Amino acid sequence: MSSTRRPMLRLAVLVSGSGSNLQAILDATRAGTLDARVVGVISDRPGVLALERARQAGIPAITVDYRACGGREAFGARLLEELQRLDPQLVVLAGFMRILPDAVVDHYRDRMLNVHPSLLPLYPGLDTYRRTLEAGDAWHGATVHFVIPELDAGPAILQYRIRIRPGDTVESLRQRVQRGEHRLYPQAIQWLAEGRVACRDGIVWRDGRPASGPEIVDEAD
Ligand code: GRF
Numbered sequence: 001m002s003s004t005r006r007p008m009l010r011l012a013v014l015v016s017g018s019g020s021n022l023q024a025i026l027d028a029t030r031a032g033t034l035d036a037r038v039v040g041v042i043s044d045r046p047g048v049l050a051l052e053r054a055r056q057a058g059i060p061a062i063t064v065d066y067r068a069c070g071g072r073e074a075f076g077a078r079l080l081e082e083l084q085r086l087d088p089q090l091v092v093l094a095g096f097m098r099i100l101p102d103a104v105v106d107h108y109r110d111r112m113l114n115v116h117p118s119l120l121p122l123y124p125g126l127d128t129y130r131r132t133l134e135a136g137d138a139w140h141g142a143t144v145h146f147v148i149p150e151l152d153a154g155p156a157i158l159q160y161r162i163r164i165r166p167g168d169t170v171e172s173l174r175q176r177v178q179r180g181e182h183r184l185y186p187q188a189i190q191w192l193a194e195g196r197v198a199c200r201d202g203i204v205w206r207d208g209r210p211a212s213g214p215e216i217v218d219e220a221d
Helices: 020-031 049-056 072-086 102-107 128-135 170-193
Strands: 009-015 036-043 061-063 090-093 112-116 139-146 156-163 197-200 203-206 215-218
Touching: 009 020, 009 049, 009 072, 009 170, 020 036, 020 049, 020 170, 036 049, 036 072, 036 170, 049 061, 072 102, 090 170, 112 170, 128 139, 128 170, 139 170, 156 170, 156 203, 170 197
Parallel strands: 009 036, 009 090, 036 061, 090 112, 156 215
Antiparallel strands: 112 139, 139 156, 197 203
């Protein structure tokens, strides 16, 4: 390894469920396409598959059980404690299903990413696949964005777009969108690791210039 090589970006990953995005990130670090090291995985629920994936990879798997904390603020304080122990440079939300207290988001301002299964600003919140099908939309997808206190509203880095086909269901859309997430989330994190992308004053900067909007990647036909 050359001595000029950049140090690995230290990532903490927050999860709540199956952790397929976590797995994609771990796979990319192992494949050498993501210059990052996952220093810890934190779940707000005990016993989820994502924690097992972390253990399998030899990474600290930590549970901060929301239900046992007695409220959102106490949960936030515990989570912040664990995060500070891990000392990440970037916090990555990967299927993390809680709205974070502002104190946590503020602490990692410009250093926290999320992937959301819609073409934001369309469909913040839950149930995006059902909502897009019911609206009869032509397109759906996923957005990688910086996290701000307002839910699913932070500056977007990248969007993956799929064209909705006749006969698509919630499940078929989920599968197609997640395939894109697994490819593009590690890619977006790599841009941060390379210093190509950053968030300043609520704006995404790409290659030294304010970006006019997210980079858009379409599903291959
Ligand atoms: C992802 O599809 C992401 O868009 C959303 O939650 C889902 C979690 O999947 N935020 P996984 O836990 O990464 O498998």
